[in-house]
Amino acid sequence: MKNLAGMLITVAILALVVACSGSKGGEAPAYGPAGDTGGPVSVRSPAYWPTKGWRTSTPEEQGMDSELLAEAMGHLLKTKEHTRIHSMLIVRHGYIVADAYFYPFGRDSKHDVACVSKSFMSTMIGIAIDKGYIDGVRQPVLGFFPGRTVANVDADKRAMTLEDLLTNRSGFACINGATEATLMEMLSSPDWVQFALDLPMAERPGTRFVYCSSNQHLLSAIIQQAAGVSALEFAQAHLFGPLGISDVAWPADPRGYNHGWAGMRMTPHDMAKLGLLYLQKGRWEGRQVVSPAWVETATRAPEGADPADWPDHLIGDGYGYLWWISSDWYRAVGRGATMIHVVPDEDMVVVLTGAGGKVGEEWLRTYIIPAARSETPLPPNRDGLALLESRIREAATPPQAEPKPVPPLPGIAQRVSGRTYVLEPNLFGLKALSMTFHKGGDEAVFRWTPSIDADGGGEVEYRVGLDNVFRFSPGRFGLPAAARGSWESDNVFILHLDEIGNICSWRFILTFEGNRVTVQMQEVGTDLGEATFGGTVAD
Numbered sequence: 308m309k310n311l312a313g314m315l316i317t318v319a320i321l322a323l324v325v326a327c328s329g330s331k332g333g334e335a336p337a338y339g340p341a342g343d344t345g346g347p348v349s350v351r352s353p354a355y356w357p358t359k360g361w362r363t364s365t366p367e368e369q370g371m372d373s374e375l376l377a378e379a380m381g382h383l384l385k386t387k388e389h390t391r392i393h394s395m396l397i398v399r400h401g402y403i404v405a406d407a408y409f410y411p412f413g414r415d416s417k418h419d420v421a422c423v424s425k426s427f428m429s430t431m432i433g434i435a436i437d438k439g440y441i442d443g444v445r446q447p448v449l450g451f452f453p454g455r456t457v458a459n460v461d462a463d464k465r466a467m468t469l470e471d472l473l474t475n476r477s478g479f480a481c482i483n484g485a486t487e488a489t490l491m492e493m494l495s496s497p498d499w500v501q502f503a504l505d506l507p508m509a510e511r512p513g514t515r516f517v518y519c520s521s522n523q524h525l526l527s528a529i530i531q532q533a534a535g536v537s538a539l540e541f542a543q544a545h546l547f548g549p550l551g552i553s554d555v556a557w558p559a560d561p562r563g564y565n566h567g568w569a570g571m572r573m574t575p576h577d578m579a580k581l582g583l584l585y586l587q588k589g590r591w592e593g594r595q596v597v598s599p600a601w602v603e604t605a606t607r608a609p610e611g612a613d614p615a616d617w618p619d620h621l622i623g624d625g626y627g628y629l630w631w632i633s634s635d636w637y638r639a640v641g642r643g644a645t646m647i648h649v650v651p652d653e654d655m656v657v658v659l660t661g662a663g664g665k666v667g668e669e670w671l672r673t674y675i676i677p678a679a680r681s682e683t684p685l686p687p688n689r690d691g692l693a694l695l696e697s698r699i700r701e702a703a704t705p706p707q708a709e710p711k712p713v714p715p716l717p718g719i720a721q722r723v724s725g726r727t728y729v730l731e732p733n734l735f736g737l738k739a740l741s742m743t744f745h746k747g748g749d750e751a752v753f754r755w756t757p758s759i760d761a762d763g764g765g766e767v768e769y770r771v772g773l774d775n776v777f778r779f780s781p782g783r784f785g786l787p788a789a790a791r792g793s794w795e796s797d798n799v800f801i802l803h804l805d806e807i808g809n810i811c812s813w814r815f816i817l818t819f820e821g822n823r824v825t826v827q828m829q830e831v832g833t834d835l836g837e838a839t840f841g842g843t844v845a846d
Contacts, residue, residue: 351586353400353401353583354401357401358549358551364402367684367685367686367688372688373691374695375674375675376695377694379670383395392659394658395658397658399653399679407702407703408702410702411779412660414576417554419570419572419784419810420571420578421643422569423647424568425569425639428527429629430597432530432628433598434541434546440533445470447468448467448472449465451528451533455500458504466511466512468512468513471513472523473522473629474609474626475516475517476514476516476609478510480507481506481522486835490521495732499524499560500528503524522568524566526567531564537565538565539557542555546597554573579647581647582647584596585637586656588602607632608624608625608632643663644660644663646667657675662805662811662832710775711774711775716746717794726741727741728843733826733838735830735836739766739842741753741755752770753768753792754766754768769790770790772791773792777789777803784809786809789805790803799817802814803815811830811833813830813831815828825840826841
């Protein structure tokens with residue numbers, strides 16, 4: 308089986324980045340309201356720093372009610388088929404008090420954090436400003452790309468600033484919604500940065516919120532233009548490195564720019580470190596990683612944002628610099644119920660990962676916030692703790708599946724077995740696929756060559772259960788995937804591929820006729836969309 312290679316950062320590049328990280332002396336960073344320098348802040352100092360790993364505690368030792376946390380787990384267990392949650396992590400006062408993983412996801416498994424990547428990108432922009440690579444958020448966007456010829460330039464596009472990208476108020480004519488049509492169009496283009504720059508303007512920048520992921524891909528390019536290294540290399544030196552985050556995969560576009568809006572793969576433990584960094588107003592282990600002024604401004608909604616323009620399931624009290632704002636917390640939000648909740652009043656970070664469902668604000672308000680009963684330790688609760696631990700074990704237990712007899716393969720199975728089909732251009736960027744069948748066997752092999760989100764776009768191989776039982780394989784970025792399938796008729800094969808840590812859950816209907824295949828492909832986990840396209844046997 309072929310695993311996609313992880314992204315490697317050389318020591319020499321890191322040394323170069325560190326050497327180039329000079330600051331602009333005493334200049335105040337140009338963000339936030341006029342005259343806002345962040346000011347002194349009062350935060351609860353952690354007892355230790357989890358740079359090399361988190362310490363654990365019982366909930367009661369950190370003033371939390373284990374029975375209520377057990378109820379929170381019970382809710383996730385009862386609805387897991389609907390929500391498809393992969394993990395739940397709760398940190399209070401710097402200690403992990405609950406750490407749950409749903410089979411087959413595990414503690415050391417990386418997860419596609421999806422648009423949670425946007426909040427990491429926001430932090431990187433703040434660091435770049437602090438270090439003098441970027442003058443401030445009021446810099447015009449076009450000024451970062453002097454060597455490019457940009458289409459649809461008018462007064463509005465010339466006026467568009469870095470802050471407009473950070474607040475998703477760029478003014479671009481951008482179609483969002485469930486499938487983010489503009490994003491999909493960008494992914495099909497040969498030069499994603501050029502595509503984003505060329506978008507026509509729909510309105511004056513800074514006037515209306517439109518969730519447009521092309522904005523954040525430009526931020527990645529701006530980091531690379533300003534610092535001379537990729538966004539991943541910049542993060543390794545100035546954000547991931549200081550926080551002790553070392554196991555990250557982050558795909559790049561065809562021109563080498565990391566996906567600014569999404570695609571980071573990391574563990575829940577590392578996701579939580581960003582939350583703690585913000586609880587500590589940007590300070591980590593005696594070092595100011597990002598200024599407190601940036602933390603304050605990034606997590607405060609700018610004036611003029613209209614909640615009526617926001618996606619229904621994400622409406623809160625505002626939107627800052629790529630952080631969603633609620634009345635008493637803020638959060639990084641990604642597709643598939645993947646989130647980092649930061650609750651300053653309770654000194655708490657809550658991390659969820661998943662591949663579908665709308666677990667979030669109501670669940671947090673019903674179970675997690677009320678569980679923080681005291682700033683000081685509560686009496687031990689052995690029964691509550693035992694219930695919480697039993698439900699965490701239940702989540703990690705493999706489900707029982709009953710194998711079914713495998714019917715004889717249709718005659719066409721041997722004719723198509725092992726043949727590679729080159730596919731027509733399609734919404735999901737799938738380039739090629741093949742199926743291999745073995746007479747009398749209970750497994751098949753599915754191979755595909757994805758172009759979107761694939762490190763290098765190489766072929767990936769999956770075992771497919773033909774007996775109604777999912778088979779697990781290392782998928783893209785080495786993250787686990789599960790597949791099963793069956794013949795619906797003599798020439799129609801239905802395949803279910805759950806990419807688990809890569810979020811997407813796919814349903815393929817493959818219709819074989821002569822030397823062609825017709826593919827009906829649908830993402831059923833998070834409603835990413837569906838498409839029908841054809842393919843022809845490769846020469």
